[in-house]
Structures are given as C-alpha cells and as structure tokens.
Amino acid sequence: MDIKFTGPEPTSAERLAVDAVLGPPESAWAGGKRNMDLEGRISLLGGSKARSFRDRLLPAFHAVKERFGWIPPGAFHYICKRLTVPPAEAYGVATFYHLFSMEHRKPTEVHVCEDIACRIKGSGELFNALVNAHACSTEIGIRKSPCLGLCERAPAALILKSGEQPTGGAIGCATPGNVQDALTTNSFPDQQQNWLTHSVPQLGQPQLRLLARVGHTLPQSISGYQATGGFEGLTNAIAIGPLAIINEVIASGLMGRGGAAFPTGKKWEAVAHASGPTKYVVCNADESEPGTFKDRVLLEGDPLAVIEGMAIAGIASGATKGYIYIRGEYPLSVNRVQNAIDASLASGWLGSNIQGSGHTFHIEIRKGAGAYICGEETALFNSIEGKRGEPRNKPPYPVHVGLFGKPTLINNVETLANIPWILRLGGAEYAGIGTGNSKGQKLFCVSGHVANPGVFETPFGITLKQLIALAGGTPSGAPIKAILLGGAAGTFVGPDQMDVPLTFEGTRAIGASLGSGVVMVFDETTDLGDILVRIAAFFRDESCGQCVPCRVGAIRQEELMQRLRVGQPKGSAGQEVSLLGEIAQVMRDASICGLGHTASGAIQSALRIFGTRTMQKPVPEVKP
Amino acid sequence: MSDSSYWFQPPPRPSLIPMRPQTPISPPVEVSIDGEKVSVPAGSTILDACKKIGRDTPTICYHDTLEPVNVCRVCVVEVEGSRILVPSCSRKVEPEMVIQTASDRVRHSRKMVLEFLQSSVDLSTAPQILDQARRYQTNPARYGDPSPPAIQNERDHHHAGHHEIPSGEMAQTVAQPPKVDNNLYVRDYAKCLLCYKCVEACGTDAQNTFAIAVAGRGFDGRISTEYNKPLPDSACVYCGNCIAVCPTGALSFKSEFDMRQAGTWDESLQTQTDTICSYCGVGCTLTLHVQENKIVKVTSPFEQEITEGNLCIKGRFGYSHVQNIEE
Numbered sequence: 036m037d038i039k040f041t042g043p044e045p046t047s048a049e050r051l052a053v054d055a056v057l058g059p060p061e062s063a064w065a066g067g068k069r070n071m072d073l074e075g076r077i078s079l080l081g082g083s084k085a086r087s088f089r090d091r092l093l094p095a096f097h098a099v100k101e102r103f104g105w106i107p108p109g110a111f112h113y114i115c116k117r118l119t120v121p122p123a124e125a126y127g128v129a130t131f132y133h134l135f136s137m138e139h140r141k142p143t144e145v146h147v148c149e150d151i152a153c154r155i156k157g158s159g160e161l162f163n164a165l166v167n168a169h170a171c172s173t174e175i176g177i178r179k180s181p182c183l184g185l186c187e188r189a190p191a192a193l194i195l196k197s198g199e200q201p202t203g204g205a206i207g208c209a210t211p212g213n214v215q216d217a218l219t220t221n222s223f224p225d226q227q228q229n230w231l232t233h234s235v236p237q238l239g240q241p242q243l244r245l246l247a248r249v250g251h252t253l254p255q256s257i258s259g260y261q262a263t264g265g266f267e268g269l270t271n272a273i274a275i276g277p278l279a280i281i282n283e284v285i286a287s288g289l290m291g292r293g294g295a296a297f298p299t300g301k302k303w304e305a306v307a308h309a310s311g312p313t314k315y316v317v318c319n320a321d322e323s324e325p326g327t328f329k330d331r332v333l334l335e336g337d338p339l340a341v342i343e344g345m346a347i348a349g350i351a352s353g354a355t356k357g358y359i360y361i362r363g364e365y366p367l368s369v370n371r372v373q374n375a376i377d378a379s380l381a382s383g384w385l386g387s388n389i390q391g392s393g394h395t396f397h398i399e400i401r402k403g404a405g406a407y408i409c410g411e412e413t414a415l416f417n418s419i420e421g422k423r424g425e426p427r428n429k430p431p432y433p434v435h436v437g438l439f440g441k442p443t444l445i446n447n448v449e450t451l452a453n454i455p456w457i458l459r460l461g462g463a464e465y466a467g468i469g470t471g472n473s474k475g476q477k478l479f480c481v482s483g484h485v486a487n488p489g490v491f492e493t494p495f496g497i498t499l500k501q502l503i504a505l506a507g508g509t510p511s512g513a514p515i516k517a518i519l520l521g522g523a524a525g526t527f528v529g530p531d532q533m534d535v536p537l538t539f540e541g542t543r544a545i546g547a548s549l550g551s552g553v554v555m556v557f558d559e560t561t562d563l564g565d566i567l568v569r570i571a572a573f574f575r576d577e578s579c580g581q582c583v584p585c586r587v588g589a590i591r592q593e594e595l596m597q598r599l600r601v602g603q604p605k606g607s608a609g610q611e612v613s614l615l616g617e618i619a620q621v622m623r624d625a626s627i628c629g630l631g632h633t634a635s636g637a638i639q640s641a642l643r644i645f646g647t648r649t650m651q652k653p654v655p656e657v658k659p
Numbered sequence: 660m661s662d663s664s665y666w667f668q669p670p671p672r673p674s675l676i677p678m679r680p681q682t683p684i685s686p687p688v689e690v691s692i693d694g695e696k697v698s699v700p701a702g703s704t705i706l707d708a709c710k711k712i713g714r715d716t717p718t719i720c721y722h723d724t725l726e727p728v729n730v731c732r733v734c735v736v737e738v739e740g741s742r743i744l745v746p747s748c749s750r751k752v753e754p755e756m757v758i759q760t761a762s763d764r765v766r767h768s769r770k771m772v773l774e775f776l777q778s779s780v781d782l783s784t785a786p787q788i789l790d791q792a793r794r795y796q797t798n799p800a801r802y803g804d805p806s807p808p809a810i811q812n813e814r815d816h817h818h819a820g821h822h823e824i825p826s827g828e829m830a831q832t833v834a835q836p837p838k839v840d841n842n843l844y845v846r847d848y849a850k851c852l853l854c855y856k857c858v859e860a861c862g863t864d865a866q867n868t869f870a871i872a873v874a875g876r877g878f879d880g881r882i883s884t885e886y887n888k889p890l891p892d893s894a895c896v897y898c899g900n901c902i903a904v905c906p907t908g909a910l911s912f913k914s915e916f917d918m919r920q921a922g923t924w925d926e927s928l929q930t931q932t933d934t935i936c937s938y939c940g941v942g943c944t945l946t947l948h949v950q951e952n953k954i955v956k957v958t959s960p961f962e963q964e965i966t967e968g969n970l971c972i973k974g975r976f977g978y979s980h981v982q983n984i985e986e
Contacts, residue, residue, distance in 0.1 A: 038869065039894035041885070108886060121869030122885035123894065124862075130874040130883075133820030137886060181820065405820060406876070423873065428729050428749055568824075576820045580853065580873075580880035582730050584768070587775035590831055590878045591802055597827030605803060614801060621771035624744045624764055625732040632743065 038121050042112030049110035052102040056094050057117050066116040085119035090439075092118055092128060092421030096135055097363075097402055104197035105140040120421070131423040131579075132404035134195075134363045141176035145169075145214060146193040146364070149179040150325040150573065151519070151566050152186035152482040152555060161190050164211040175218065181407060181573060182325035182523075183364050186482035186555070187234050187489045193364055194218065203366045207233060225367055231336045234328070236487040236506065244476050245452050246492045249336030255374035257382045260339045266384055268455030272347045273392040280351040281307055284454070286462030288474035293319060293410075293447030294521070294550045295629070296539050302444065305434035306352040309442030316348045316357035316396075317438055317445040319415060320372075323362055323407040324522035325573065326553035329478040330448035332490045334361065334368035337452065338375035342398060344451030346385060347458055349396040352444045357396060360415050362403040373400055407577035411628050412437075412445045414579065425581045426628035447551075449478055469495035473538035477549075481506040483556040484513070500533040503556060513558040517641070521550025523570050524633035527641040547640070564600050564650040567638050571596040574634040585631030588622040592635060599650040608647040615642070679964075690756040705736055705747035705758060714760050717769060717791045719776075720854035721748040722904055724967040725864045728855045733772045733791070736760045744768055770795040778802045779832045779878075780852045784908030784919075803827075808834035808849065815887040819876035831878070837916070840889035843897050843976045845916040846882075850909035853880055857901035857910060865969050870895040899975040903958060903968050912956040912976075925950065933960070936974040941966070943974050954978045 045053070054060070060067030064080045095118065099110045106129055115122045129135045147153075147162040162179060169175045185191035188207025192214050195203040204223025206214055217223055231250050232238055238250045252259035260266065272280050285300030306314060318341060322330040333341060345357045361369050376398050379385040387395040401419050403409050409418045413427035416438045437443025453475055457465045466474050473495035479502055482488040486507025493502070499518065509515060515530045526547035528535070535545050542549045557563065571593040580586045595615055598604050604611040619635035626632055641649065685700035690708055699708045704727070709716045720731040729746035736747045739757035744764060759765060773792040778799035782788050792799075806829040814835055825831055837847035853873065861871050870893045874883035884893035902910040911919075918924040929950045936943045944963045948956045957975050961968035 037867070041888065041892055041894070111885070121872070121894065123869055123872040123883070126883065126885040127872035127874040131819060131876050133818065133876075136818065138816070138818075179821070428746065572822070572824060575877060576822060578877040580875070580877040582732050583772045583775055583852070584732050586853070586878055586880065587779050588771075590825075591775065591778070594802070594825050594827040594830065597825055601827070603828070605801065617767070617771060620764075621768045621775075625735045625768040625772065626743075627729070627732075 038115070038119065040112050040116055040122065042108045042122065045109040045113035046107075048102070049099065049107060050113060052099050053095055053110060053113050053117060056098040057088075057091060057114075060117060064119070066113055088118040089120055089421040090419060092120060092125060093132075093401065093404060093418065096129055096132075097404065100135055100404075101197050101201035102199070104142040104144070105136040105138060107139075111137075118421075128421065128423050132363075132406050133576075134405035141172070141174055142198055143175045143194065143196045143218065145175065145177050145218070146180035146183065146195070147177060147209070148181070148183040148185070148189070148191040148193075149569070150182035151523070151569060152182075152326060152488075153190040154566065154569060155483060155557070155561060156189040158190035161192070161209055161211065161214075165192075165214060168211060168215070180364070181576065182323065182327075184322055184328040184331045184362075186326055186328050186480065189482065189488075194223070195366075196221070205364075205367065223367075225335075226370075231332060234332045234489050235336070236489040237491060242494075243492050244456055245333065245340070245449065245478060246336070246490065248340070249332060252337070254336060254338050254371045255378045257339070257378050257384070264459060265339055265455070266343060268458030269343050269346055269384065270390070271458045272350055273390065273394060277307060277351045277353065280347060280458065283457060283462035284351070287453075287457045287465040288462075288469075288472070289450065289453055289457060289465070290473065290539060291447055292449035292453070292477070292551070294324070294524070294548075296549070299446065299450055302434060302446070303348065303351050305432075306354075306442050306444040309435055311442060313439075313441045314352055314354040315438045315441055315443045316345050316352060316354045317412075317415065317419075317443055318345055318357065318359040318448060318451055319410060319412065319445055320359055320361040320365075320368065320448045321403050321410040321415060322365075322448070322551075323403075323410050324524060324551050324553065325570075326482060326519065326522040326555045327480050327551045328482075329480050329490045329552060331365055331368055333448050333452050333478075334365065335371050338368075338372045339379065340452045340455055341372070341448055342375055342379055342385065344446075344454035345398060346389065346396045347454050348444050348446065348451065350394050352442075354444065355395045355397065357398045358401055358419055358438065359398060360401045360403060360409070360419060362409075363405055364403075369400060369402055376400070406579075407573075408579045408628075408630055411630060414628070415445070416443065423579070425579045426630075428627055449552075470536065470538045470540070472540045477537070477552055479537065479552045479554050481554045481556070483519075484509045484511075484515075484558040484561070485556050486510045495536075495538045497537055498533070499528075499535050499537060499554070502537060502554060503533070506556075509556065509558045511558065513560060515556060516559045516561055517557045517563060517644070519555040519557070519637065520547045520553065522553040522555075523573055523637055524629070525550045525553060526636055527644060529644045562653055563641060563645060564652060567641055567650065568593075568596050568600050570637050574630070578630060578634070582625070582627045582631065584621045584624075585626040585628075585634065588618050588626075588631070589634055592618050592622075592638065596638065596650070599647055600652075602651050604647075612642060612647060615639070688752045688754050690752050690754075690758060692758045693760055699752055701752070703752050705738075705745070705750050705752055705756075706734060708752055708758075709736075709747060709760060716747055716760065717773075717795075718748055719788060719852065719906055720856060722856055722961075724961055724969075725856060725859045725904065728859065731772065731776075731852070731854055733769055735765060735768050737762050737765050766795065770797055773797050774799050776852050778805070778830050780907065781832075781834065781847075781849045782852075782907060784850060784911075785906060788907065799830075802830035804829050805832045805834065806830060808832075808836065811836045811838075812887060814848075814879065814881055815874075815883060817875055817879035819879065822879070833878075833881075838889075839913070839916075841891050841897075842913055843972075844899060844902055845911055845913055846890075847909050847911065847916070848881060850907045851882060852907055852909075853882070854906055856904040856906065857882060860900040860904045860969075861895075865900050865967075866896070866898050868894055868896050868898070871901070897972040897976060898970060899972070900969045902975075903961075903970075914955050918950075918955065924955075929955065936970070938971075938973040938977065943970055945970070945974055947978070953982055 063069035
C-alpha cells in the first residue's frame with residue numbers, strides 16, 4: 036500500500052503518547068529510525084502484516100485524546116504511519132466518534148447528559164449553570180451529551196480530564212456544586228464506593244440472582260466471587276464439554292437481553308457449527324440506549340460474572356479470544372472489568388489452560404468513543420476493527436461472518452451474566468423460572484418519576500404496575516401520564532396499559548417491545564413534547580448516515596417535530612402526522628439496521644396515544 | 660546481485676496472451692419475480708435477476724465495476740419472509756425466493772428515498788435520478804423550502820453528535836459552495852448524495868490511493884481528505900476515476916464546471932470519439948467529448964475489459980497539447 040503522509044511530524048510528547056499504547060516502532064516503515072543492519076534496503080514490515088494493525092486505531096486515538104484532549108495532526112499522522120492506515124480513512128474514522136475531536140479542545144471536559152431521564156430532572160439548568168461558571172475558563176469545557184447511563188441518579192455528568200495523568204468519572208445527582216468539587220479534588224464518588232447502593236434499591240434481598248453480588252462482593256475479588264458460587268458454572272462447563280453446554284443453554288430458553296430477544300442457545304449452536312478454526316466471542320457492553328443502565332451496574336458490581344459467561348461461551352463455541360466492547364462513557368466499568376480480567380488471569384480462570392482443562396480463553400477490552408450506533412452488532416465489529424461504526428448489511432449474519440470476517444458469538448452483558456447461573460443450576464431448572472416464552476429473571480431499568488429509581492431484578496411475569504409499585508410509585512403520588520418501554524428506540528404506553536406483563540410476549544401483544552428493559556415513568560406534569568423533540572434530535576445525532584432513509588429521514592423527522600412543537604405545521608397538523616407516518620415507514624422498511632427501523636417508534640406511539648396537542652409547550656395556568 | 664532473496668525475479672515470459680481465468684459455470688437458481696419465474700446462475704444478485712427479465716430497477720449507489728455498498732436503498736425489493744425490504748444490488752438469490760418489485764411498500768420506499776435526496780441534494784446535473792423521481796411522483800416541496808447554503812468549509816467542521824436544533828421551517832440541505840482547489844477537477848459537494856462510489860474508486864476497488872474517505876456522521880457525513888486538506892496537499896493522484904463513477908456531477912472536470920458556470924455547456928453540440936491513449940503501452944480506450952472542436956472532457960468506457968473505465972492522470976487530463984491553446 037502506497038500511502039502519502041502529508042502531515043507534520045509528531046512532537047516528542049505526541050510520539051510518547053502513541054508509543055505508550057502501540058509500543059516503540061519496529062521499523063522505519065512504522066515511523067521509527069531505519070536500522071541499516073537489520074532492514075537494509077528492504078522493509079521488514081510491509082504488505083498485509085503492516086495492514087493488520089488497523090484494529091489498534093481506536094486505542095491509539097484514545098491514548099492521544101486522553102493525553103491532549105483532542106487529536107493533534109502530528110500525533111494523527113504518526114498513528115497512521117505506525118498502523119499503515121491511509122490518513123483520509125483514519126480521519127473518517129476519528130470524525131465518526133463524538134468523543135474524538137480533530138480541533139483543539141480544552142483539556143478537561145464536562146459532559147452533561149441531555150437525554151430523557153436527566154432532562155426531566157433539570158439537566159438543562161445544570162448545563163447552563165456550568166456554562167456560566169466556566170465561561171472564561173481555558174481549562175474546562177462544558178458539552179452536552181447523549182444518555183450517560185446514570186438515569187437512576189439523574190441529572191448526570193461525566194468529567195474527562197486529559198493530561199499526563201488522565202482521570203475521569205461520572206457524577207450522579209449532579210449539581211454545579213458537586214461537579215465543581217470533583218473538578219477541584221479529582222475524586223469521583225462512584226470510584227470510592229464499591230457498593231452501588233444508589234443503583235440497586237433491592238440490595239440484599241434474597242431473590243436476587245444476577246444482582247446478588249452487586250454491593251456485597253468486591254468486584255475484582257476472586258475469593259469473594261467463589262464464596263458466592265462464582266466459577267461453579269465454568270467448572271461445570273469444563274466438565275460437560277461444548278455440546279452439553281449448548282444443550283443446557285438451549286434448554287434454559289434464555290433469550291438475548293440486548294433488545295432483539297434472539298434465542299441465545301440457537302446463536303451459540305450456530306457459531307459452534309460454523310466452519311473455520313478462528314472464532315470470536317464478543318460481549319456487547321456499548322450500552323447507549325437512553326434509559327438503560329443495567330449493564331453498567333453489572334460491569335461495575337459483578338464483572339466476574341460477565342467474564343465467566345464469556346469464558347463459558349468461548350468453550351462452547353470453540354473461540355479462544357473474546358472482546359468486550361465497553362462504551363467510552365463508562366470509565367469506571369472499563370477499570371473494574373480490567374481489574375477483574377487481571378485477577379482471573381492471575382488465578383487461572385482465564386488465559387491458556389484454564390484450571391488445567393486445556394481450554395484457552397483470553398479477553399481484551401475495547402473502548403467505544405461515543406457512538407450509539409456501535410451497539411448494533413455489526414457496527415460494533417467495524418469499530419473493533421478500527422473502522423467507522425457503520426452497520427453491515429445482513430445477511431451474512433455474525434454467526435457466519437462476524438468480527439474480522441470470522442464466525443462470532445456476540446451477546447449482551449446481561450445475557451452473558453445469566454450464563455454462569457444457567458450452568459450452575461441446569462438449563463431445565465432455569466427454564467422453570469418466568470413465563471411461557473420469557474425464561475429466567477430480568478433486569479429492569481426503572482427511572483423517571485419514581486420514588487426509588489434503579490435496576491430491579493424480578494422473574495419474568497411481573498406487570499408494569501407491580502414494577503412501578505416496587506420502585507415506590509411516583510414520588511409526589513401524582514398520576515402517571517405515560518411510560519416509555521424499551522428506551523428511545525422503544526414505545527410509549529399510556530397508564531391504561533399498567534397491567535401488561537413485562538415479558539417478551541406480553542409487550543408484543545400490546546404492540547410494544549421490552550427492548551433492553553427500560554421502564555421510564557412520566558407523571559402528569561411532564562412536558563412530553565420536549566421529550567419527543569429530544570428523541571428526534573437524538574436519532575438525528577446518532578444516525579451513522581450511511582443509508583439515505585435513516586440519514587435524511589431522521590433530519591426530516593426532527594424538523595417536523597420542531598414544527599409541531601412551535602405550533603407551526605405545514606398545512607394542517609393532520610397532514611404533518613401523515614407525512615411523519617410516511618417518513619417512519621421508509622425508515623422502518625428500507626434502512627440498513629435497527630437504528631433506522633426503530634427511530635420513529637417512540638414518536639409514532641406517543642402521537643397515537645396523546646395526539647399532536649401533546650407536542651406544544653404546556654401553558655402555565657393563570658390563577659384569577 | 661547474487662543474493663536472490665533481495666532482488667525481484669521476473670516471472671518467465673508467458674507463451675500465451677494472458678487472459679482472465681474463466682469463471683466456473685454456477686448451477687442455476689430459480690426465483691420468482693412478481694410472479695414470473697426466472698433462472699439465474701447461483702451467486703447472482705436479485706438485481707441481476709431483475710435485469711434478466713427486463714424488470715426496471717432504479718439504482719444510484721450501484722455500479723457494475725464497484726463492490727455494492729447498498730447505501731442508497733433505492734433498489735429495494737420485497738422478499739417473502741423478510742421483515743424489511745432488501746437491497747437488490749447486493750442480496751444474492753436463493754432458491755425459491757419470492758420477490759416483489761412493484762408492491763406498495765417497495766414503491767413507497769423508492770419514492771421516499773428519491774424525495775429525500777431531492778429535498779437535501781442539488782440534483783440539477785443528475786438527469787437520470789430526476790427522471791426516476793418523476794416516475795415515482797415525488798413531492799420534495801412538502802418538506803419546505805431549502806435552507807440557505809452553508810459557507811465554505813462550514814460543513815467540514817460539524818462535530819458528530821452535536822447539531823443546532825433546526826426551526827423546522829426550512830428543509831436542511833447539504834448546499835455549500837464548490838471546492839475549486841486545482842485546475843483539473845472540481846468537488847461540488849452540494850451535489851453529493853454520499854453514494855460512496857468515489858471513495859471506493861479511490862480505494863481498493865480501483866486506484867488504491869485512499870485520498871478521500873467518508874468523514875463525519877449522520878447528516879453531517881461528507882467526503883473529505885484528512886483534516887479537509889485541499890486536494891493538491893492530499894494523496895490525490897488526479898486519476899479522475901472518482902469523476903467517472905460520480906452519479907450526480909458533484910465531481911466534474913474543471914473544464915465542464917467552468918463551461919456550465921459560463922452557460923456554454925451544451926451536450927447536444929457534443930460528439931464522442933473513441934481513441935486509444937498513446938501515453939503508454941496499456942492501451943486504454945479514451946472517449947473524447949468534443950464541443951465546438953474542443954475536447955471538453957475525457958472518459959473511458961466501463962465495458963472496456965482491461966481497465967473497466969479507469970484511466971490515469973495523463974489519459975484523463977493530458978489533452979491540452981492537442982488543442983494547442985495558449986494559457
């Protein structure tokens with residue numbers, strides 16, 4: 036590959052930052068000094084080997100971003116040279132992710148969540164207050180961010196400090212005061228306490244399975260994990276072998292917990308039967324659906340369960356390498372999972388020859404860089420491969436052609452956390468929990484206007500009303516106006532649907548979907564129009580732009596919602612609604628991936644239930 | 660010289676003229692298109708099958724010489740058993756597939772895609788797409804008047820994940836001034852509908868130069884060099900193979916661009932003459948587009964087996980000496 040490098044040479048600091056993650060350059064080809072003794076007039080590195088490092092692109096960008104706060108041209112070109120990536124392509128990759136900036140940025144950035152749950156808890160005011168407080172700062176920049184996954188402690192902020200010692204962390208129940216404290220003291224409350232008491236209202240209750248260790252066991256403690264049944268599933272898995280593992284998972288009736296509800300056992304079987312010596316296991320921890328935070332709680336509270344699940348998946352499918360793709364907005368999760376991986380390696384529960392069984396399984400963490408679309412499985416593969424996070428056309432499906440073109444088993448965090456439990460209990464017994472098609476226990480992310488927001492774990496079969504009651508109902512006792520099921524890509528339901536059982540089949544029967552388990556409650560004071568406009572803006576921001584229906588459809592949908600919001604429809608409101616329906620249909624029918632297919636669902640359902648009048652700003656009541 | 664591992668050894672001279680290896684004949688697959696049975700070789704796409712029975716299927720991002728990227732979604736068809744419509748340009752036929760190409764859903768999607776493009780992109784030099792739009796009876800005016808164009812390079816600074824909330828009164832477009840930074844060709848991205856063809860032609864599908872790529876995200880997506888550098892500072896080698904595949908005239912010869920600006924471009928006055936490029940021994944076919952006894956642009960037929968319409972800077976742009984015009 037003949038690549039032209041046109042940029043400035045890296046400064047020594049830039050070179051150091053890149054070398055810290057990629058290691059020193061091997062040869063002159065990769066931007067190092069030419070070693071005449073070794074290399075002579077030929078290149079030691081070139082051809083396909085030189086191009087095989089492409090998947091290090093995002094880690095390298097992350098390293099530079101963490102050092103400088105943005106990606107300076109010198110560092111950028113040095114990375115391209117090191118990895119044999121054409122600069123134009125690398126630029127296309129970097130500009131795809133919103134945590135990377137190609138223009139100078141202040142070294143510290145505070146990202147304030149502007150998504151649904153934070154919006155109704157005053158994130159707008161928080162943003163304005165922070166902007167005013169730091170208006171003249173050359174050090175601190177304030178930016179709006181899509182959902183940060185802290186909906187149970189809204190409003191949320193995320194501080195990312197670059198520099199020689201980069202730090203960062205999330206702040207729940209953020210106020211200008213506690214954000215300022217974190218900025219000055221460099222300490223983040225979440226990192227100090229291991230116990231996640233705010234996130235799990237049911238803490239300590241005996242019926243918890245997936246959340247049993249959260250808040251009780253240190254997340255990276257192997258002994259604590261084993262004392263509570265940890266690694267028993269993996270031990271059983273090693274004893275019974277791949278075929279029997281898959282049979283147990285099929286017998287359990289486990290369905291994927293990421294939103295699509297695909298039968299997990301079937302997926303595992305397909306990967307195990309796929310041809311080829313190299314296969315991968317991928318854990319999808321790019322939890323970005325507004326309103327979803329269960330995966331974060333699992334990764335922070337019980338990362339070893341996810342690791343154990345991945346190792347079992349590896350043995351079942353014949354993969355020896357696993358990736359866990361964690362969104363860039365979860366620095367604490369990255370930290371805790373890395374510690375847990377290190378601890379597992381040290382104690383022989385990961386690595387080559389796991390517990391003397393002859394099985395090998397390694398796990399590598401990959402960090403996202405701000406892109407909702409990377410939660411789509413094929414976009415996630417592209418992101419790991421160092422490409423733009425654009426979804427691929429299916430078929431072929433990941434079980435045949437996945438990561439690096441190899442058969443790949445990809446599951447959500449919660450799905451994988453169920454695996455050790457299934458292997459411990461036995462598939463048949465697991466299938467005894469839950470309802471007809473929805474087996475096991477489910478994590479629900481309850482947020483919005485409830486007294487005790489958080490992750491709730493219950494067997495499938497609980498109704499919406501029971502779940503909201505479990506979360507303490509609305510804090511003021513005010514009547515409920517609407518509930519959003521499944522997040523921004525989900526559906527609104529009205530208070531008349533409170534008796535729906537929260538199962539895959541129950542929600543489907545009323546035309547909704549369980550999605551990732553989001554239950555966001557809005558009381559009657561909520562300005563639903565504001566939320567719908569935000570959902571439209573969210574999809575306009577997060578559409579990858581690859582296919583026309585979604586790229587232009589999302590922007591036309593947002594414009595139309597704005598017109599309804601300000602009460603200036605083109606023609607009548609009825610005409611606008613029918614146009615919105617046409618836009619929704621082409622996005623649903625002709626988009627490449629699930630983002631386009633679901634981008635209009637919440638808006639359509641809300642307008643169906645509440646009509647276009649809900650779009651307008653509520654007029655404050657004038658008291659005589 | 661004696662160390663053979665160091666030096667390239669040319670292969671022995673072939674005794675026969677090199678030819679493309681023959682493609683093995685695939686077993687036929689029978690599918691049904693709008694009720695009509697059609698048999699095509701395995702590995703064909705639905706589009707191939709549609710073409711075989713003359714079922715007209717609009718395409719924009721598809722090109723015979725490029726790998727299908729299936730992003731424009733104008734070629735979608737309905738396949739029985741599939742929840743969503745499938746792109747006919749890339750989906751391979753499977754035995755017993757039942758395909759609808761004229762159902763309401765298909766017509767609606769095609770109409771909306773064309774309407775979306777009309778409402779956001781300048782298609783004035785893409786008569787074929789406008790033709791399709793007329794056939795599918797689009798009405799782009801219902802999204803409002805187009806918003807005013809961005810200033811030069813403004814769109815290149817849009818950051819992913821952040822946008823100004825629109826008023827909704829006007830339809831946002833990709834309108835912006837053309838990028839004129841060299842004497843050979845112009846990039847008028849107000850006409851770009853992001854079909855990815857130029858990126859493919861610049862990359863592994865033809866030229867392997869990688870001077871341009873898709874940058875940004877969503878509606879802020881754009882074709883860009885690294886850091887939006889002008890072409891002369893980029894890796895561009897001016898082969899012009901991107902111009903050859905551009906479906907909208909977003910990429911055009913500077914000569915064509917200037918004449919269009921001056922209002923003197925008139926295709927009815929133009930003749931096309933095929934000749935062989937004399938710069939090297941490859942022997943590419945050149946099609947000279949001549950207006951008023953002056954070469955105004957050079958293309959190469961895509962059917963040409965050896966080069967598939969690709970040229971180099973000399974073949975495509977090196978014609979000024981013929982005309983002996985004093986600059």
